[in-house]
Amino acid sequence: MIPLSRRKNVLRGRLAAPVALVALTSVLAGGVAGCSSAAQFRNGSIRVLAAENQYGDIAQQIGGRYVSVISVESNPNVDPHSYELSPRVASEADSAQVIVQNGLGYDGFMNKVEAATPNPHRNIVDVRRLLGLPSSTPNPHLWYEPQTMRRLAISLEATFGALQPSHRGYFSARASAFFSSLNLLGTKIASFKAKFGGQPVAVTEPVADYLLQDLGLRILTPFAFQAKVMNGVDLSPQEITAQNKLLSTRQVKAFVYNEQVTDPVTESFVAEAEKSSVPVVGAFETMPTPGFNYQNWMAAELNALSLAIDSGMSSRNLQQGALNG
Numbered sequence: 200m201i202p203l204s205r206r207k208n209v210l211r212g213r214l215a216a217p218v219a220l221v222a223l224t225s226v227l228a229g230g231v232a233g234c235s236s237a238a239q240f241r242n243g244s245i246r247v248l249a250a251e252n253q254y255g256d257i258a259q260q261i262g263g264r265y266v267s268v269i270s271v272e273s274n275p276n277v278d279p280h281s282y283e284l285s286p287r288v289a290s291e292a293d294s295a296q297v298i299v300q301n302g303l304g305y306d307g308f309m310n311k312v313e314a315a316t317p318n319p320h321r322n323i324v325d326v327r328r329l330l331g332l333p334s335s336t337p338n339p340h341l342w343y344e345p346q347t348m349r350r351l352a353i354s355l356e357a358t359f360g361a362l363q364p365s366h367r368g369y370f371s372a373r374a375s376a377f378f379s380s381l382n383l384l385g386t387k388i389a390s391f392k393a394k395f396g397g398q399p400v401a402v403t404e405p406v407a408d409y410l411l412q413d414l415g416l417r418i419l420t421p422f423a424f425q426a427k428v429m430n431g432v433d434l435s436p437q438e439i440t441a442q443n444k445l446l447s448t449r450q451v452k453a454f455v456y457n458e459q460v461t462d463p464v465t466e467s468f469v470a471e472a473e474k475s476s477v478p479v480v481g482a483f484e485t486m487p488t489p490g491f492n493y494q495n496w497m498a499a500e501l502n503a504l505s506l507a508i509d510s511g512m513s514s515r516n517l518q519q520g521a522l523n524g
Contacts, residue, residue: 240294241267245362248288248295250306253342253486254326254351256493258299260377261355265366269295272306272485292316297358299351302327303339322358329354337405337426340484344409345381345388348493352377380494387501388413395452395508401445401472403456403465404429407482410500411455419445428457434464446471453507455480458516478507481515 240246244267249255255270262268269291292298292309293316300309302325313323326341327334329350341347356374360367396415402408405425411418424438445451446468454472456465458481472479480503486496496517503514 240269240291245297245359246295247297247299248291249298250300250309251342251485252488253493253496254299254301256486257348257351257377258297258355260492261352261370261373262359263369263373265363265369266359271309288312289316293318295321296362297322297324297355299324299355300326301339301341303332303334303336303341305339322362324351324354324358326351337422338408340406340409342493343407343482343497344413345384345497347409349378349381384494384497387498391415391501391505395505398452398508399450400453400455401442401451401468401477402454403468404460406457406484407455407500410497411504414501414504416504419451428465439464442468443471446477447475449475449477451477453478453480453504455482455504457482457484459484473513476511478511479513479515480504480507481517483517487517 244265245262247255247258247262247266247268249258249268249270251272252270255268258266259268271288271291288308289312292312298309298313298321300306300323313321326347327336327339330341330347332341352374356370359370363370392413392415397417399417399419400411401420402411402418402425403420405422406429408418408425420442421438424434424442426432427434427438446454454468454477456469456479461469469479480500482500483496486493491499499517503517506512506514
């Protein structure tokens with residue numbers, strides 16, 4: 200068995216906003232959440248604590264000037280699975296009116312914080328429960344399915360409207376703008392699927408699997424392999440050989456790997472892909488900052504995949520894919 204020895208990954212380049220894709224989200228009046236657990240809630244606003252910044256971004260887009268959002272995990276340079284809870288988060292949770300978390304064990308630390316700071320008036324939005332998914336759902340990266348964010352936005356619009364009834368019209372208008380931008384993203388997904396549907400790809404772990412499946416791509420890496428990498432379980436020599444064969448014999452059109460969490464084994468796959476001229480596309484677990492919101496983050500991933508499959512171009516930090524789309 201070969202140990203994975205997961206480590207925190209330092210990105211190779213500064214992430215830039217996807218200039219070629221700005222039109223996709225120009226219908227939005229608000230900006231990117233851009234919050235972190237070093238922030239403080241703004242007085243008079245609806246206080247929202249999001250476990251991950253992609254969920255915090257949706258809360259900010261729906262709530263606009265009437266919400267104050269703090270995101271616990273907002274650093275794209277570290278492994279979200281190894282997040283260490285700080286005492287400050289407990290204080291933020293205690294005063295939050297709305298908490299948004301992924302569920303499925305991905306951000307289990309939030310359950311501990313909530314139990315330690317009981318508040319019967321606090322609204323907790325667990326995305327897994329919101330979607331009606333069983334607790335045994337194997338892939339926790341729910342945000343890579345755009346319809347997840349549509350359901351979340353609907354829930355947050357209702358929650359914010361109940362907390363501040365006089366601003367319901369404002370929340371509704373912002374939700375409508377958000378849905379319009381998701382429709383544009385959906386059009387881009389449909390166009391990609393019509394052009395590249397059925398093309399094979401390899402992955403390290405299921406970070407972007409929901410999106411890849413929506414795009415009609417065939418993921419040749421077995422899910423059992425992906426789950427082992429995701430959970431830090433050692434891969435067998437046979438599994439490593441099979442993955443390398445997908446790359447060395449160019450059975451796939453692109454190799455999608457977790458840019459945020461790497462180790463010697465996954466980096467060896469990247470090296471094999473590059474040696475075999477298989478384009479490499481980086482996927483992220485938390486929303487890249489600054490300059491991104493959820494919609495143009497997903498659009499940048501689409502653009503990077505398009506460049507990989509159509510032109511054989513690697514986009515390891517999204518900047519390249521975004522600026523050349």
